[in-house]
Amino acid sequence: MEIERPDGRSPNQLRPLACSRSVLHRAHGSASWAQGDTKVVAAIYGPKSGTRKNENPEKASIEVVWKPKTGQIGKAEREYEMILKRTLESICIRSIYPNTTTSVIVQVIHDDGALLPCAINAACAALVDAGIPLRHLAVAICCSVADDGYIFLDPNKQEEEKMKAFSYLVFPNSNVSVLPERSSQEGGEPTAHGIITSVTHGAMSVDDYLHCLERGRAVSARLSEFLRKNLEPKSSSESSRAG
Amino acid sequence: MEQRLANSWRQTVNEKNFIVNALLSELRVDGRRPFDYRKLTIKFGKDDGSSEVQLGHTHVMAIVSGQLLQPYKERPNEGTLAVFTEFSPMADPSFEPGRPTESAVELGRVVDRGLRESRAVDTESLCVLSGKLVWAIRIDIHILDNGGNLVDAANIAALAALLTFRRPECSLGGEDGQQVVVHPPEMRDPIPLIIHHLPIAVTFGFFSNENIMVIDPTHHEEAVMTGRMTATVNANGDVCSIHKPGGEGVNHRVLMHCLKLAHVKAGDITAKIKDAVEIYNTQRALRKIKRHSSSVALDVGGTPAKSGEKQNQVDGSQLPQSKFKDEASSMECDATSSGQEQNNKRDGVSQKFIGGPSSWDPYSECVNPDLLKASLASHGPATQRTQKGSRSETKAEEPPQEMKIDSSPTDAGLAAAQNNEGKTLKDAVKPKNKRKKKKVSSNSGN
Numbered sequence: 001m002e003i004e005r006p007d008g009r010s011p012n013q014l015r016p017l018a019c020s021r022s023v024l025h026r027a028h029g030s031a032s033w034a035q036g037d038t039k040v041v042a043a044i045y046g047p048k049s050g051t052r053k054n055e056n057p058e059k060a061s062i063e064v065v066w067k068p069k070t071g072q073i074g075k076a077e078r079e080y081e082m083i084l085k086r087t088l089e090s091i092c093i094r095s096i097y098p099n100t101t102t103s104v105i106v107q108v109i110h111d112d113g114a115l116l117p118c119a120i121n122a123a124c125a126a127l128v129d130a131g132i133p134l135r136h137l138a139v140a141i142c143c144s145v146a147d148d149g150y151i152f153l154d155p156n157k158q159e160e161e162k163m164k165a166f167s168y169l170v171f172p173n174s175n176v177s178v179l180p181e182r183s184s185q186e187g188g189e190p191t192a193h194g195i196i197t198s199v200t201h202g203a204m205s206v207d208d209y210l211h212c213l214e215r216g217r218a219v220s221a222r223l224s225e226f227l228r229k230n231l232e233p234k235s236s237s238e239s240s241r242a243g
Numbered sequence: 244m245e246q247r248l249a250n251s252w253r254q255t256v257n258e259k260n261f262i263v264n265a266l267l268s269e270l271r272v273d274g275r276r277p278f279d280y281r282k283l284t285i286k287f288g289k290d291d292g293s294s295e296v297q298l299g300h301t302h303v304m305a306i307v308s309g310q311l312l313q314p315y316k317e318r319p320n321e322g323t324l325a326v327f328t329e330f331s332p333m334a335d336p337s338f339e340p341g342r343p344t345e346s347a348v349e350l351g352r353v354v355d356r357g358l359r360e361s362r363a364v365d366t367e368s369l370c371v372l373s374g375k376l377v378w379a380i381r382i383d384i385h386i387l388d389n390g391g392n393l394v395d396a397a398n399i400a401a402l403a404a405l406l407t408f409r410r411p412e413c414s415l416g417g418e419d420g421q422q423v424v425v426h427p428p429e430m431r432d433p434i435p436l437i438i439h440h441l442p443i444a445v446t447f448g449f450f451s452n453e454n455i456m457v458i459d460p461t462h463h464e465e466a467v468m469t470g471r472m473t474a475t476v477n478a479n480g481d482v483c484s485i486h487k488p489g490g491e492g493v494n495h496r497v498l499m500h501c502l503k504l505a506h507v508k509a510g511d512i513t514a515k516i517k518d519a520v521e522i523y524n525t526q527r528a529l530r531k532i533k534r535h536s537s538s539v540a541l542d543v544g545g546t547p548a549k550s551g552e553k554q555n556q557v558d559g560s561q562l563p564q565s566k567f568k569d570e571a572s573s574m575e576c577d578a579t580s581s582g583q584e585q586n587n588k589r590d591g592v593s594q595k596f597i598g599g600p601s602s603w604d605p606y607s608e609c610v611n612p613d614l615l616k617a618s619l620a621s622h623g624p625a626t627q628r629t630q631k632g633s634r635s636e637t638k639a640e641e642p643p644q645e646m647k648i649d650s651s652p653t654d655a656g657l658a659a660a661q662n663n664e665g666k667t668l669k670d671a672v673k674p675k676n677k678r679k680k681k682k683v684s685s686n687s688g689n
Contacts, residue, residue, distance in 0.1 A: 045336050065333075105332050107304075
């Protein structure tokens with residue numbers, strides 16, 4: 001039986017992606033990332049001197065401020081801030097600038113499902129725009145599990161509400177070697193292939209979760225291609241689209 | 244805390260002197276004349292009531308939302324308006340998250356005063372149940388990038404968002420007429436707010452030399468200037484508010500000059516806002532018609548099937564535009580009654596359809612060929628009936644024909660169906676009076 005999604009996508013199809021760098025003028029680095037109708041703008045200021053009391057001064061620390069579209073800042077926003085902070089701390093090379101704080105500010109422009117992955121992608125692109133040294137890039141994807149065990153990627157808000165469970169997964173981006181022969185080999189040297197972050201909502205079986213991981217990893221290759229193409233230094237325009 | 248302040252931007256003495264000296268020769272650092280505004284761009288988001296304004300490097304976003312709440316005790320018949328300002332830390336390294344600073348509060352108050360005291364937004368129309376339930380309109384202003392002159396940009400963003408905001412329609416029901424029923428946007432079109440006039444804020448900067456005055460200062464100029472004034476004026480020439488919080492003393496002649504300038508600028512900016520809102524409204528109307536037109540196509544494919552077998556109706560609703568299922572089902576109810584508004588909608592719809600594939604929904608996939616043949620077969624006898632019916636109903640055949648024409652190239656198995664369509668295609672192209680004769684001949688041929 002063919003599964004139909006409300007907007008006509010196939011289960012493995014992502015919504016159209018759009019990424020723009022340097023959208024703000026005062027911030028040291030900024031990027032906007034849109035997946036379909038979900039749009040997030042991230043800005044980076046840093047590194048600034050000093051760390052907060054609870055932070056380890058021997059390493060650079062990251063501080064995240066999450067700004068929702070409207071309403072008070074509540075527990076959900078604090079949770080997003082914490083997840084974003086831990087994810088970004090694992091991709092930054094923290095030993096380079098000890099005792100500094102890099103501020104990441106995320107503003108939600110429109111929320112149509114898969115908000116946290118969109119924010120993580122935007123923050124990663126903004127970090128590149130700011131020139132913060134990173135170990136590798138992070139690509140985030142949302143996989144949702146329907147009642148019958150079927151897996152849909154990148155659900156929009158309506159779909160998210162109907163699904164049995166969904167999970168946000170963050171993978172490191174696939175590496176491209178300078179030597180052209182090496183990049184075709186997949187099982188080369190063991191660089192980071194692991195999952196950086198995984199947040200699930202709702203109950204799903206272990207098999208479903210493992211399927212989500214597989215699908216997510218497969219799609220992360222596509223996403224990292226798009227991200228890489230987008231982040232290449234350009235002479236003229238600052239935005240590009242992929243669909 | 245001290246470390247953070249140490250990191251914020253400080254202007255050098257050289258920069259200050261450069262700016263002031265340039266202004267003495269009526270030149271500004273970004274090349275403008277003293278009374279020129281920067282480039283203004285107004286964009287709207289996907290939802291009603293969200294706008295993004297860029298004034299030079301300043302970037303502001305405003306979002307309007309509404310809620311049903313209890314009114315104030317002193318004003319039981321009026322809705323409420325509240326402005327919330329967020330100086331996001333992304334706009335400026337010196338903005339801290341958390342409690343709004345005094346400049347954030349000041350900005351919010353200036354925008355609020357311009358709207359509330361001058362009665363720009365009609366609050367009496369927001370009353371639903373006097374003394375119990377009124378619409379509380381909330382404007383959230385997010386500053387995304389501080390390039391100077393946040394007040395003007397925030398004001399324009401708030402106005403643009405208010406003009407495009409639509410609140411759901413609600414009616415009184417229940418036994419005693421005291422129950423309020425809020426209709427969701429799919430059932431009834433949400434209605435816009437009533438805005439009487441547009442109060443535009445124009446900010447002036449004064450420098451230590453009395454004769455130097457600039458409009459729309461950048462953040463470099465703001466750090467140099469010694470006095471500021473914001474005049475909120477509308478295009479009719481009414482002064483809605485004047486805000487001059489201390490600073491350099493200014494001659495009254497200079498103030499009068501400022502007010503005259505503000506009147507001129509307000510006219511320009513009002514025109515720009517209205518143009519942008521016009522474009523948004525036409526796009527919104529087009530989007531709604533596109534949705535309705537696809538659902539009409541779905542529906543007309545379904546209604547002749549209704550007369551035929553019930554099975555076809557079920558298949559019709561499973562056609563790829565399942566996204567529009569809700570609207571299709573509501574349209575089907577209308578179709579059976581075939582009221583005036585339905586015909587009018589179809590008229591409008593079919594006119595849009597003359598464009599053909601460009602207005603077609605890109606997400607639909609090819610139609611199941613068996614389904615198509617079945618619905619075409621049941622559509623055949625329906626054409627006889629409709630030609631006797633009103634003129635507009637014959638026009639309604641164009642949408643399903645065009646729909647099938649678009650999808651047939653994608654599915655080669657529809658060759659048989661295409662022969663059947665061949666006659667009706669010609670009918671679509673030929674004018675109506677000839678079309679009726681053609682139908683008779685095709686039916687007699689059958």
